[in-house]
Amino acid sequence: MSSKVIIIDDEPLARSIVIEYIQHFPDLVVSQVCSNGFEGLKAIQQYKPDLIILDIQMPKINGFEMLELIENPPAVIFATAFDEYAIKAFEAHAIDYLLKPFNQDRFEKAIKKWREQKNSSAGEKQTKQLLDDVALTAPQNQRIVIKDGSKIKIIPVQDIFYLEAADDFVKVFTKEGYFLKNKTMSHFEQVLDPSQFVRSHRSYIINLQQITRIDPYEKDNHVAILRSGAKVPVSRTGYPKLKAILGL
Amino acid sequence: MATSPLSVTRFRIIFSICWLIIIADQIFLLRWFGLSWKIAIIDSAVNDALLIAACLLIIMMLHYYLPQKEKYFHLVSWCILITVLVILLTKVILKNIFIDDAEYQIFFSRSIWIRSSMDFLMLGCFVLISVIWYNWQEQSEQEERKQDAEKLSKEAELFKLRQQLQPHFLFNSLNSINALIGSRPEEARKMVQQLSDFLRGTIKKEEHQWVTLKEELQYLQLYLDIEKVRFGHRLSTVIEADEALDELKLPALLLQPIMENAIKFGLYDTIDEITISLKASKEENNLVITVTNPFDPETSTPKQGTGFGLQSVQRRLYLLFARTDLVNTEAKENIFTTTIKIPQA
Numbered sequence: 001m002s003s004k005v006i007i008i009d010d011e012p013l014a015r016s017i018v019i020e021y022i023q024h025f026p027d028l029v030v031s032q033v034c035s036n037g038f039e040g041l042k043a044i045q046q047y048k049p050d051l052i053i054l055d056i057q058m059p060k061i062n063g064f065e066m067l068e069l070i071e072n073p074p075a076v077i078f079a080t081a082f083d084e085y086a087i088k089a090f091e092a093h094a095i096d097y098l099l100k101p102f103n104q105d106r107f108e109k110a111i112k113k114w115r116e117q118k119n120s121s122a123g124e125k126q127t128k129q130l131l132d133d134v135a136l137t138a139p140q141n142q143r144i145v146i147k148d149g150s151k152i153k154i155i156p157v158q159d160i161f162y163l164e165a166a167d168d169f170v171k172v173f174t175k176e177g178y179f180l181k182n183k184t185m186s187h188f189e190q191v192l193d194p195s196q197f198v199r200s201h202r203s204y205i206i207n208l209q210q211i212t213r214i215d216p217y218e219k220d221n222h223v224a225i226l227r228s229g230a231k232v233p234v235s236r237t238g239y240p241k242l243k244a245i246l247g248l
Numbered sequence: 249m250a251t252s253p254l255s256v257t258r259f260r261i262i263f264s265i266c267w268l269i270i271i272a273d274q275i276f277l278l279r280w281f282g283l284s285w286k287i288a289i290i291d292s293a294v295n296d297a298l299l300i301a302a303c304l305l306i307i308m309m310l311h312y313y314l315p316q317k318e319k320y321f322h323l324v325s326w327c328i329l330i331t332v333l334v335i336l337l338t339k340v341i342l343k344n345i346f347i348d349d350a351e352y353q354i355f356f357s358r359s360i361w362i363r364s365s366m367d368f369l370m371l372g373c374f375v376l377i378s379v380i381w382y383n384w385q386e387q388s389e390q391e392e393r394k395q396d397a398e399k400l401s402k403e404a405e406l407f408k409l410r411q412q413l414q415p416h417f418l419f420n421s422l423n424s425i426n427a428l429i430g431s432r433p434e435e436a437r438k439m440v441q442q443l444s445d446f447l448r449g450t451i452k453k454e455e456h457q458w459v460t461l462k463e464e465l466q467y468l469q470l471y472l473d474i475e476k477v478r479f480g481h482r483l484s485t486v487i488e489a490d491e492a493l494d495e496l497k498l499p500a501l502l503l504q505p506i507m508e509n510a511i512k513f514g515l516y517d518t519i520d521e522i523t524i525s526l527k528a529s530k531e532e533n534n535l536v537i538t539v540t541n542p543f544d545p546e547t548s549t550p551k552q553g554t555g556f557g558l559q560s561v562q563r564r565l566y567l568l569f570a571r572t573d574l575v576n577t578e579a580k581e582n583i584f585t586t587t588i589k590i591p592q593a
Contacts, residue, residue: 010479010482010515011420011423011424011478011479011480012479012480013423013427013428013477013478013480014420014422014424014427016427017423017426017427017430019378020427020430020431035482035519036519038519057416057516058516059515059516059517059518060516060517060518060544079363081415081419081420082415082416082419083416095413099419099427100419100420100422100423101419101422101423101426102349103426143547154546154547155547156547157397169465172356
């Protein structure tokens with residue numbers, strides 16, 4: 001039985017060398033080659049590949065951000081020229097990666113490793129952990145990439161008004177309304193710059209730049225009024241945190 | 249080590265003139281007390297010769313040991329000690345020369361206190377002058393060392409700034425060559441050549457090297473050709489530079505980081521094909537370079553526009569011209585413009 005492979009890289013020659021190497025494996029079929037993350041997402045949805053060979057630095061959304069948008073990402077072999085942080089993260093999670101330029105032998109080794117792990121579910125978990133790790137680094141911590149229907153939305157963090165927990169999702173409020181991201185509040189609390197964003201409530205994180213004033217609300221509680229007019233609850237534990245960071 | 253004042257001709261002349269005046273003064277003073285010419289001259293000569301020797305001795309000593317400020321009292325004690333020695337020696341010599349002249353012997357004994365204080369004052373004057381001299385020397389040497397150190401670190405920084413090379417660029421270029429070797433070996437060779445010429449350019453060592461616009465643009469072309477192989481049809485570049493500007497000067501390797509910044513910014517901020525343009529012109533006495541690249545105002549953070557590349561250009565121009573207004577950026581609609589000015593000598 002043959003396996004489907006998708007190659008995603010923004011440099012044409014980088015794609016062609018992978019195609020060349022793959023031709024040595026009769027059981028690997030290249031379903032599609034893509035030159036950016038958007039094309040990659042579409043192709044992955046369409047072909048449900050067994051393996052993707054993924055470049056990291058790509059236009060608009062990078063390899064990590066693309067993976068984050070896929071619910072059950074396929075097995076990945078990363079190929080990168082130089083990315084200190086990513087390489088550290090790969091090493092930390094024992095994920096195989098190819099350093100460009102790589103030769104046929106090195107490529108075969110990576111394929112062999114993938115075949116060995118193919119039938120275990122460890123791979124997907126490793127990828128998830130890797131994505132959580134690299135989310136803390138630039139540019140991933142500078143923007144949020146969200147799938148909005150068939151469109152991909154890139155939201156620079158300074159454009160966020162506030163975040164609200166919603167079951168397994170987080171609502172990201174901006175001037176265009178809200179977008180759903182399948183991450184947890186604690187994930188965002190970790191990723192976002194704590195001098196810019198404060199968790200004012202178990203279910204809310206506020207962008208400090210947006211706050212116009214803080215009013216008392218019922219007994220012991222407060223509410224933050226944002227520039228947009230939105231009212232965001234501030235809990236008993238959240239209030240002192242807000243006060244401290246705003247220097248009130 | 250500070251130079252001794254005695255090795256400076258002007259100081260030697262002044263020193264000699266001073267002593268001639270002092271000797272003459274002493275002779276006339278002794279004459280006024282009623283001594284004969286002969287005695288006055290010999291007395292002055294012996295006394296002042298010893299005093300000059302003492303002075304030279306102290307100046308040379310100070311050359312090797314300059315007391316700290318709080319230990320200046322050492323100098324005073326030296327002066328007193330040496331004055332006593334000089335007076336004793338003078339007394340012994342003169343009393344031996346004029347052994348038969350009782351009148352002079354009495355005169356000498358009566359004048360011993362005034363002689364001592366005069367000698368002490370003169371010695372003190374010269375010591376003071378040489379202490380000031382040595383301190384001034386040390387200070388200017390320190391100043392010079394400081395300037396040297398600053399110059400060295402500035403040069404090192406400039407060298408480092410010029411050498412900044414994105415490893416990303418290098419490895420991706422090698423990766424492209426690797427791909428070309430299999431399919432189009434002729435092109436692979438050409439790219440190896442271009443990459444080599446480009447790298448050779450970045451490691452050229454001459455400090456503060458200035459090149460003509462023509463040379464810099466030729467060098468830039470190597471870089472752009474490599475990038476075009478990497479990114480294929482997605483990247484186009486337009487370079488407009490009138491031949492009349494060919495001979496204008498600019499610091500070497502200044503334009504490449506600006507283009508690199510524009511390409512990175514342009515290529516990674518959109519998935520479309522992009523055109524980067526560079527225009528050279530002359531305004532007043534400045535060479536003006538304008539680079540434009542497209543960007544997406546919706547998703548770009550303003551910070552991205554002034555990446556490391558532009559910061560290093562700004563720093564270099566600051567180190568060379570001590571001006572911070574030579575790099576300007578502007579974002580208008582979806583075009584990002586970088587303008588740099590290079591003052592012409």
